[in-house]
Amino acid sequence: MRVVIADDELLLREGLRRLLAESGFDVVGTVGTPGELKRKVALTRPDVAIVDIRMPPTYTDEGIAVAEEIRETHPAVAVLVLSNHLASHYAMRLIEQHTAGTGYLLKGRISHIAVLNDALQRLADGECVIDPTIVARLLTRARSTSHLDALSPREREVLSLVAEGRSNKGICDQLFLSPKTVEAHVKQILIKLDIDASPDDHRRVLAVLSYLRT
Amino acid sequence: MTRSPRPGLAVAVAVAGAVALATARGDPTSSFGGGGLVPSVLEAAAGVCLLAVGLTALGRDRERSIGALLVAAAAAWFLIDFNNPGAGAAVFTLGLVLATAAPAVVAHVVLSDPDGGLRSWPARAAVGLGYFLTLGVLGVASAVVFEPRAEECLQCPRNLLLVAGDRQLHGDLSHVGVDGTLVWSLLVLVLLSTRFVRSSPARRRARGPLLAAGGLYIALVAVDLMHSAQRGYLSNDSVDQQLWTGQAIALLLLAGGVAAAWWRARRRRFQIARLVVELGATPPPDGLRDALAALLDDPTLELSYPLADGRVVDGHGRSARVQGQTTALVRGEETVALLSHRPGLFADGAIAAEVAGAARLALENERLQAEARARLEDLRAARARVVAAGDAARRQLERDLHDGAQPRLVALLLATALHRSRHGTRTDHRIDELQAELELALEELRQIAQGAFPALLGAEGLAVALQELSEEPSSPLELSAVTAERFESRLETTAYFVVAEAIRLAAPGRVAVRAERHNSRLVIELQTDNTPSGTIDLEDRVGAVDGTLSILRRDDGRTTLQAELPCGS
Numbered sequence: 115m116r117v118v119i120a121d122d123e124l125l126l127r128e129g130l131r132r133l134l135a136e137s138g139f140d141v142v143g144t145v146g147t148p149g150e151l152k153r154k155v156a157l158t159r160p161d162v163a164i165v166d167i168r169m170p171p172t173y174t175d176e177g178i179a180v181a182e183e184i185r186e187t188h189p190a191v192a193v194l195v196l197s198n199h200l201a202s203h204y205a206m207r208l209i210e211q212h213t214a215g216t217g218y219l220l221k222g223r224i225s226h227i228a229v230l231n232d233a234l235q236r237l238a239d240g241e242c243v244i245d246p247t248i249v250a251r252l253l254t255r256a257r258s259t260s261h262l263d264a265l266s267p268r269e270r271e272v273l274s275l276v277a278e279g280r281s282n283k284g285i286c287d288q289l290f291l292s293p294k295t296v297e298a299h300v301k302q303i304l305i306k307l308d309i310d311a312s313p314d315d316h317r318r319v320l321a322v323l324s325y326l327r328t
Numbered sequence: 329m330t331r332s333p334r335p336g337l338a339v340a341v342a343v344a345g346a347v348a349l350a351t352a353r354g355d356p357t358s359s360f361g362g363g364g365l366v367p368s369v370l371e372a373a374a375g376v377c378l379l380a381v382g383l384t385a386l387g388r389d390r391e392r393s394i395g396a397l398l399v400a401a402a403a404a405w406f407l408i409d410f411n412n413p414g415a416g417a418a419v420f421t422l423g424l425v426l427a428t429a430a431p432a433v434v435a436h437v438v439l440s441d442p443d444g445g446l447r448s449w450p451a452r453a454a455v456g457l458g459y460f461l462t463l464g465v466l467g468v469a470s471a472v473v474f475e476p477r478a479e480e481c482l483q484c485p486r487n488l489l490l491v492a493g494d495r496q497l498h499g500d501l502s503h504v505g506v507d508g509t510l511v512w513s514l515l516v517l518v519l520l521s522t523r524f525v526r527s528s529p530a531r532r533r534a535r536g537p538l539l540a541a542g543g544l545y546i547a548l549v550a551v552d553l554m555h556s557a558q559r560g561y562l563s564n565d566s567v568d569q570q571l572w573t574g575q576a577i578a579l580l581l582l583a584g585g586v587a588a589a590w591w592r593a594r595r596r597r598f599q600i601a602r603l604v605v606e607l608g609a610t611p612p613p614d615g616l617r618d619a620l621a622a623l624l625d626d627p628t629l630e631l632s633y634p635l636a637d638g639r640v641v642d643g644h645g646r647s648a649r650v651q652g653q654t655t656a657l658v659r660g661e662e663t664v665a666l667l668s669h670r671p672g673l674f675a676d677g678a679i680a681a682e683v684a685g686a687a688r689l690a691l692e693n694e695r696l697q698a699e700a701r702a703r704l705e706d707l708r709a710a711r712a713r714v715v716a717a718g719d720a721a722r723r724q725l726e727r728d729l730h731d732g733a734q735p736r737l738v739a740l741l742l743a744t745a746l747h748r749s750r751h752g753t754r755t756d757h758r759i760d761e762l763q764a765e766l767e768l769a770l771e772e773l774r775q776i777a778q779g780a781f782p783a784l785l786g787a788e789g790l791a792v793a794l795q796e797l798s799e800e801p802s803s804p805l806e807l808s809a810v811t812a813e814r815f816e817s818r819l820e821t822t823a824y825f826v827v828a829e830a831i832r833l834a835a836p837g838r839v840a841v842r843a844e845r846h847n848s849r850l851v852i853e854l855q856t857d858n859t860p861s862g863t864i865d866l867e868d869r870v871g872a873v874d875g876t877l878s879i880l881r882r883d884d885g886r887t888t889l890q891a892e893l894p895c896g897s
Contacts, residue, residue, distance in 0.1 A: 123735045129742030136749045168730075174787035198734060198774065201784060201796035221734075222770050225741035225763060227749055251799050327795070 118143045120151040121166035137227050148180040161238045167197040185212035192237035196221050213316035217243030242279035242319050249277040252326035261307050272299040277322045281315045344406040345375045370576040377583035378402035393444020397437045404430040421488040424471040431549045432458035435516045438542030466505035473497045502561040510553035516546050537585030545578035600687050613643035616694050630668040633695040645701025664691050712872035726781040737770045785824050789814045793824050810843045815895050822873050823852050826891045833860035854889040
């Protein structure tokens, strides 16, 4: 898989490059600014661009903006945004525009090569990736009134996998369940939470995350 | 302010008047008034009216000198008939010396400033020359050489001042005196005209009647002197008598002019007083300014108050710049207020004194309020500085962690991951432990940075930052309605930390938050399960942005905190 890395911190950029190369990825470029990233993507047409959220000039949300731009101009290039923000805000903003082929992972996560590997693979397949920690935080929030209490432990598991952006098949693989069972669970969850059932995985992610955020 | 009138003085001048009238009646042919009823009444009225305003002015602090001059003018006016041959020797002699003094005294009155001073040298010179000519040349010098009997005044009494009769010298002195006084009176007229033309409209309004009446009187004197110059001495033919009656009328007008100025001042004071009452006990800031601006007909008028520490503030307590022409309103030694106004408004210093006097209470009141507001503003500014310094330090800490320690830890994590992938399954479990510790450190660092200053607040605003806060594990925060609008940074910071602090102070227990804009205020409402304790920091924060914090505790312990932050329009 061909990957481009954009991070203004040389230390992280190089560390990540070596780690990915070590794990069999083809790192076709490393850059430090959004502008360089756009040029590199246009030039090398990677499968996935890994983008730090904080980049010059303002060091706030440049990564999100450039991710949207890349998804717009190069639909074949998936984007994984690395972030320090545990808040769902930026993740939500990222996948609102282009759910398929966009991912949001916490920076602390990248040392888990398996997680990184899985995320990159799913993105290349056109899935959406949301960091499990963000989903877990939303799920475990103490709420005075919540329909979440009505869910069974298994249903909560399924719900969090849905929120992480996994397809039904992905959920089957994770929980070792049959497609039919997963489908039934999902349907049950959406009814319990009063979310409009949608066959589209991507719209489903958005609906579930929106629900969890409120 | 008003002193008791001086009865002795009044009686003395009245007696002089009575003597003059009696003398005139006793020998009508020698009197200037001719002894007729109308001239007599006018003579008496002019003198009495001058006396009355003079005595009144004597009772007024600022006008004592003018009052003395007016009383002197009244006396001099009566003395004109003393040198009537029908009078006794003492009265006659007094008349010889003082008979022509009236024009000099009246000129002194009209050339004086309102407080009685003579500030310009031409005025001083004119007044001095007037006294020299009338009292000196026509008075004393003539009297010394005047032998009535030698000059065919057979019924005249004895001249008590006579040293050596010299008819020739007396005639010459009379000539010189009359001509000189004529020239002098014309000079005074020129002086009065230039003064009138040069003075500001306000001053012209205030002093116009006085100057006009005085001018008329001096002009009539001049005409009479012109008439007398042809024969070489002062006398009382029919022309003189008519002119003299005219002079009496002019003096009546002069007295009226003085009284009219008082009446105007009184009316203005009454207006100010009424306006002060209208303003009520606590006029709004600038209320007094607006009222005075309307009253004095000067829209550019500005009112400011000097504070003890040397600053000058307006009615709101904000520091004010005093510019243009300024008049200090003084009470005792202390400057109560400064009025900046259009040039010439207070050319007549009396108006400023009146304003200071009549609006004293309102000025004092507004000055105290302005001072209190200025102190409050100082306090608020100090609070704001403390809070701002604290926030700046928090922000810096967050940045330092974000830019320094965090990337370093992430890089270390990457290094461990690299190490593991290189050595595959041969890595020992200590690498796993190291990695877990690093992740823990990273998370703790993130929490510290987040607690110090939420990066999302600056980048994305209050709503996003509060959402983030509500997503923290076991966050008690429930957001119902939070405006997505962006506000000034210090306002968003204040609002955020009010919520964050309230959560801490009311822990454990749910905190429901609304944050909405109501007109020009951002209103943060928090419902807490428990009563937050120690809200002084919150008050400091809210006070620093000029907001208000109210805490309403219900019986069941649930508490409503409401912070209202002004956010412009």
